[in-house]
Amino acid sequence: MAQRITIDPITRLEGHGKIEIFLTEEGEVANTYFQIPELRGFERFCVGRPVEEMPLLTNRICGVCPEAHHMAAAKAADAVYHIDPPRTAKLLRELLYSAFYVTDHTTHFYALGGPDFVLGPDAPVAERNILGVIHKVGLEIAGKVIQARKYGHTVVEIIGGRKVHPCTSIPGGLTKGITEEQRKEIEEMGKWAVEFAQFSLQLFNDIVLGNKAYVDLILGDIYTHRTYYMGSVDENNKVNFYDGKVRVVDPDGKEFIKYAPKDYAEHIAEHVEPWTYLKFPYLKKIGWKGFVDGNDSGIYMATPLSRLNASEGMATPRAQEEYERFYSTLGGKPVHQRLATHWARLIELLYAAERWVELAADPEVTSPNFHAIPTEKPTEGVGIVEAPRGTLTHHYTTDERGVLTKVNLIVGTTNNYAPISMSINKAASSLIKKGTVVTEGMLNMVEMAFRAYDPCFGCATHSLPGQMPLQVTIHDAQGNPVKVLRQYC
Amino acid sequence: MTAKPKFAMYWAASCGGCEIAVLNIHEKILEVDANFDVVFWPVAMDAKYKDVEAMEDGSILLTLFNGGIRNDENEHIAKLLRRKSKILVAFGSCANEGCIPGLANLSDSREIVYTAYNTITTDNPHEIYPMTSYDTPEGEIHIPKILPVLKTLEQVVDVDYFMPGCPPESHQIAAVIDLVIQVLQGKAELPPKGTVIGAGNSTVCDECKRTRNIKSIKSFERIWGIAPDPTLCLLEQGIPCNGPATRSGCTARCPTAGAQCIGCYGPAEGVVDYGARLISSYASVIESKDPEEIEQILDGLVDPIGQFYRFNLAGSLLKAAVPAWKKEKA
Numbered sequence: 001m002a003q004r005i006t007i008d009p010i011t012r013l014e015g016h017g018k019i020e021i022f023l024t025e026e027g028e029v030a031n032t033y034f035q036i037p038e039l040r041g042f043e044r045f046c047v048g049r050p051v052e053e054m055p056l057l058t059n060r061i062c063g064v065c066p067e068a069h070h071m072a073a074a075k076a077a078d079a080v081y082h083i084d085p086p087r088t089a090k091l092l093r094e095l096l097y098s099a100f101y102v103t104d105h106t107t108h109f110y111a112l113g114g115p116d117f118v119l120g121p122d123a124p125v126a127e128r129n130i131l132g133v134i135h136k137v138g139l140e141i142a143g144k145v146i147q148a149r150k151y152g153h154t155v156v157e158i159i160g161g162r163k164v165h166p167c168t169s170i171p172g173g174l175t176k177g178i179t180e181e182q183r184k185e186i187e188e189m190g191k192w193a194v195e196f197a198q199f200s201l202q203l204f205n206d207i208v209l210g211n212k213a214y215v216d217l218i219l220g221d222i223y224t225h226r227t228y229y230m231g232s233v234d235e236n237n238k239v240n241f242y243d244g245k246v247r248v249v250d251p252d253g254k255e256f257i258k259y260a261p262k263d264y265a266e267h268i269a270e271h272v273e274p275w276t277y278l279k280f281p282y283l284k285k286i287g288w289k290g291f292v293d294g295n296d297s298g299i300y301m302a303t304p305l306s307r308l309n310a311s312e313g314m315a316t317p318r319a320q321e322e323y324e325r326f327y328s329t330l331g332g333k334p335v336h337q338r339l340a341t342h343w344a345r346l347i348e349l350l351y352a353a354e355r356w357v358e359l360a361a362d363p364e365v366t367s368p369n370f371h372a373i374p375t376e377k378p379t380e381g382v383g384i385v386e387a388p389r390g391t392l393t394h395h396y397t398t399d400e401r402g403v404l405t406k407v408n409l410i411v412g413t414t415n416n417y418a419p420i421s422m423s424i425n426k427a428a429s430s431l432i433k434k435g436t437v438v439t440e441g442m443l444n445m446v447e448m449a450f451r452a453y454d455p456c457f458g459c460a461t462h463s464l465p466g467q468m469p470l471q472v473t474i475h476d477a478q479g480n481p482v483k484v485l486r487q488y489c
Numbered sequence: 490m491t492a493k494p495k496f497a498m499y500w501a502a503s504c505g506g507c508e509i510a511v512l513n514i515h516e517k518i519l520e521v522d523a524n525f526d527v528v529f530w531p532v533a534m535d536a537k538y539k540d541v542e543a544m545e546d547g548s549i550l551l552t553l554f555n556g557g558i559r560n561d562e563n564e565h566i567a568k569l570l571r572r573k574s575k576i577l578v579a580f581g582s583c584a585n586e587g588c589i590p591g592l593a594n595l596s597d598s599r600e601i602v603y604t605a606y607n608t609i610t611t612d613n614p615h616e617i618y619p620m621t622s623y624d625t626p627e628g629e630i631h632i633p634k635i636l637p638v639l640k641t642l643e644q645v646v647d648v649d650y651f652m653p654g655c656p657p658e659s660h661q662i663a664a665v666i667d668l669v670i671q672v673l674q675g676k677a678e679l680p681p682k683g684t685v686i687g688a689g690n691s692t693v694c695d696e697c698k699r700t701r702n703i704k705s706i707k708s709f710e711r712i713w714g715i716a717p718d719p720t721l722c723l724l725e726q727g728i729p730c731n732g733p734a735t736r737s738g739c740t741a742r743c744p745t746a747g748a749q750c751i752g753c754y755g756p757a758e759g760v761v762d763y764g765a766r767l768i769s770s771y772a773s774v775i776e777s778k779d780p781e782e783i784e785q786i787l788d789g790l791v792d793p794i795g796q797f798y799r800f801n802l803a804g805s806l807l808k809a810a811v812p813a814w815k816k817e818k819a
Contacts, residue, residue: 004628008538009531016500016531022627030627037562037633039619040502041601043608045592049795052713056751060589063506063656081713107512111533129534131522139519146515153513161746163513164506164656165753168746171713175747269612275623275630279611288612374713395609401791402711408608 003027005428005438010447019446021428027436029429034421034450036278046407051077051378051398052171058394059165061411064107066165067100067156068387068412069394071242074169076394079262079381080402081171081374088367089173094242095186095359096159096166097385101241101352102193103152104388105304105345108454109200110145113342116448117208121217122441141203148196151189155356158182173371180366187360193353194318201322201346208342209329218339219330222430223449225422226251226293226336228283228300230415231307232386233258238315239307239351241386247310248283251295253334257285261384264393268410271418280418281410291422299422302390302415303453304344309334314347316354322347338423341452345388378402387412389454416453423449494550494673496525497541498580499570500532501563502590502639503556507581508532510656511553514663524670525551538566541573549573551669553580553652557587557803558640562633571646576679578686582655584642586755586763587803589655594638594802594809595794597816602635637816638809650680652687655753655800658739661687689737690758693750694722697732697741701725705776709789712749723749724774727789729796733770734763752800762806764797 005021020033042061049057054073059066071093078085085093108114111130115123118133127135134142153163158178160166168175178186208214217223233247234240247258248267259267270279271288282288282298289297300306314320326347327333330340359365380397390412397406427449431442500508508530512518521527528549529536552574558564571577582588593601606613621634642648652665665687671677680686689696701722710727717723723730723744731752732744743750756763771790777783790796798805809817 018632020630022625031625033625033630035630035632038502038560039602039605039635040559040590041593041596041598041605042590044596044601044604045590047604048595048792049592050711050791052711053751053792053795057589060504060506060655063504063509066504066506111512125536131527134519134522142519143516146518149512150515161748162742163659164509167743167748167751170748175712176719265609268610270608270610272606272611272613272617274617274620275625275632277619277632279606281610371713371716373716403791406609408610410610 005432005443007443007447010450017450019424019428021432021446023432027432027434029425029432032421032425032428033275034417034424035276036417039277043407043409047404049404051080051396051402051404054394054396054404055169056165056167058409061409063164065100065104065387065389065412067097067160068385068392070160070166070169071097071385072383072387072392072394074171075261075383075385076381076396077171077383079383080378080396080398081381082376082379083172083372083374085173086367086369086372088177088364088370089372090243091359091362091365092159092174092178092370093169095356095365096156097242098352098356098359099152099155099186099190099193101152101388102197102349102356103149103156105349105352106145106148106152106196106200108388109204109342109345109349112454113345113451116444116451117214117342121445121448122439125440125444128444137203144196144199148193151193154189155186158186170371172374175371177368177370178366183360183366187357190353190356190360193356194350197346197350197353198318200349204343204346218337220337222427222445223338223423223452224336225301225338225419225426227297227419228256228286229306229309229334230300230302230391231310232384232391233311234315236315237312239311239313239348239386240315241352241355243385246384246391248300249310249334251293251334251336253309256283261382261393264382264384264395264410265408268393270410270414278414278417280421281415282418291418291425293422299418300415301419301453302412303341304348304388305335305338305341306390307386308344308347314351316351316358318354319347319351322350338419338449338452341454345454389413390415413453420450420453423452493524493526495528495548496521497527497529497549497552497570497574498532499529499552499554499556499566501554501556501567501584501642502559503581503583505532506656507553507555507583510581510654510659511662513659514666515659517663517666520670521666524673538569541569544573546572547575549575551576551578553578554642555581555584555656557583557590558636558642558645559590559593560633560635564636564640564645567642567645576649577642577646578650578652579642579648580652581657582653582753582755582800585651585653585804586801587639587641588753588800591639591801591803592795592799594813596810597812598635598637600812637819638813639803641804644803649682651683651685653685653736653753653755654688654739657687658742661738685736685758687738688754691737692757693732693735693737693739693741693744693754696737696739697722697744697750699723699744704774706774706786707776708786717747719747724771729771729790731767731796731799734760734767755801755804763801764805764807767797
């Protein structure tokens with residue numbers, strides 16, 4: 001009798017999700033459904049609020065990356081008031097954002113994605129987590145990880161006023177600046193972060209790249225898809241997290257489009273399916289062709305890997321060296337192997353740390369000129385930043401008092417909903433074959449398909465609130481649930 | 490070796506900021522590991538719902554529950570964890586008072602779904618909306634049902650302690666963990682059931698270092714529209730700050746950083762309705778006896794419901810606006 005497998009909740013990610021795997025009579029995978037069980041309604045209930053509150057309200061879409069929403073909202077609110085903040089304000093915002101990236105990418109590598117590699121995909125469930133990583137790599141390294149998170153959050157607090165849900169960005173700049181003493185402290189912490197990022201890349205080299213089984217897993221077909229790739233770039237087409245234009249390359253690596261934030265709706269549309277609360281963005285010019293790869297399908301990816309693919313390099317020297325090593329090791333651009341995202345994330349970690357030091361060293365960063373008072377009539381505006389999990393777009397329309405009348409949000413993880421769904425389908429189809437006994441380790445390898453994307457369904461479900469652990473249900477050919485497998489702690 | 494007491498942390502309708510705030514106790518997280526057996530924590534560990542269901546009732550010593558009750562799955566897990574836990578803590582603003590997602594209670598839940606599926610970028614010519622049960626060619630699949638109003642944890646199950654904040658400050662979390670460890674070692678006692686923990690008993694104003702001159706205002710200002718004096722009370726400069734009604738415990742972080750308090754620590758001790766207290770605080774600083782002028786001054790508050798119930802709507806006496814409330818009653 002054929003079966004159906006349910007993974008609920010999926011775990012070690014931000015937010016809630018569920019995977020349904022249907023098997024044929026023969027025991028092969030017939031189809032998979034990756035469902036997002038919630039919707040919070042930010043697009044509805046932010047209407048009526050003053051636009052300057054959006055950097056505070058949309059923080060609460062996601063407490064893991066509130067800094068991303070804070071920045072996208074502040075940039076959209078600047079645009080609503082047609083104001084260009086002073087250079088000091090931009091420096092401070094990007095400095096906060098770079099330090100946040102160090103914290104966020106560190107959390108993903110060591111706590112969420114890393115356990116699968118450091119301990120192995122089929123390590124005992126009770127060990128396959130951050131505490132297991134600490135037990136394996138030792139307290140000294142755990143201390144460094146804690147320090148990296150602490151320094152990042154300290155910078156967020158100095159500039160943003162709070163460690164979680166920063167409060168200082170407003171239309172036209174910030175509510176406060178920093179002192180020379182704080183600048184020095186930030187710069188010193190940044191230098192330490194550069195060393196930590198280099199250390200993390202070395203650890204990845206030793207543990208992952210030094211292990212043939214892992215390299216085979218990364219390069220294998222199970223976790224590979226040919227799609228379009230999206231990321232923000234500066235004027236030299238180098239990766240930028242805070243500002244620039246959005247660039248999309250095709251599966252062959254050629255530039256397909258490059259757009260300014262205000263033009264996003266000409267290029268991106270969202271497909272709807274009735275079995276999930278989340279929408280599936282795609283490239284409008286190509287169209288939605290279903291869950292398929294290739295140049296003729298509008299599905300694109302927006303992750304650390306896609307940012308590297310969509311750019312022509314990194315703007316800081318050490319990260320640029322690592323960028324070159326990445327592509328020469330993996331056989332050129334673009335890289336389609338999704339598990340390589342873990343490596344790409346560490347290259348971004350190094351870039352963020354280097355950028356942190358650069359910005360902290362800028363003489364204008366301590367200037368008291370951190371805010372310009374908006375004087376124009378508020379209308380409409382779009383703000384885009386690169387959230388760690390993908391391009392984040394906030395689009396607001398207001399009345400003449402600056403009170404919101406319309407809100408549209410396309411968040412980092414949502415961009416990746418279709419590619420994640422395909423990756424889960426392919427991993428399940430490759431691993432679950434006629435006559436195989438489905439093991440917990442195998443299901444964890446299905447979960448590894450989404451974990452590479454570092455999805456945040458807290459963000460994605462901004463539209464109502466919820467959570468995301470994973471369960472797999474096995475259904476027979478008649479659709480009756482036969483077996484439910486979940487991971488054990 | 491005796492088994493360590495069991496610890497769980499769960500997110501219902503939430504943003505994950507509470508989990509980050511817990512991780513931000515940094516080195517202290519190792520003490521949690523040393524003193525507890527962490528049995529369920531979806532953000533960090535691979536235990537699933539089924540594993541919780543299999544546990545004996547009351548076998549988890551401490552569960553920190555964050556997030557509001559937005560859908561029937563949240564409600565189910567709240568009841569499950571209540572049954573499995575000796576001590577259930579409503580952790581963070583969402584579980585305590587609904588938080589920002591509670592503002593959804595201003596709308597009918599149908600409007601919320603309708604809005605999300607009709608944005609400028611949504612390609613939805615056939616007006617497809619999510620269905621809680623859907624027949625795929627391979628079989629029926631389900632997603633949770635959205636409830637008419639978002640509820641707080643206490644509106645669904647019995648709660649032992651309340652820990653406010655969006656998110657709770659990490660130094661407060663660390664202090665609470667210290668206390669629990671001392672209780673385990675027999676060196677301290679738990680506070681009475683129903684106590685608000687990890688927060689102060691006064692208001693944010695009492696913690697704020699800005700100077701108050703008992704000065705009245707003639708207009709409300711927007712935070713982006715003036716260059717406020719960094720040493721004086723923001724409310725007395727016309728910026729609608731929520732400090733007077735909000736519980737202390739955060740060390741007045743936002744006003745210290747030049748931003749107004751937005752009320753994330755919820756009602757101060759003894760306050761029955763947060764919005765009502767804030768309205769009376771604002772009334773006391775407005776300098777006018779002329780009804781017309783007062784109207785004009787109040788027009789400066791462009792979003793009264795958001796101003797007075799930003800975090801607290803779901804947990805307030807009002808709970809929800811009429812459309813959502815009618816649906817809940819039905």
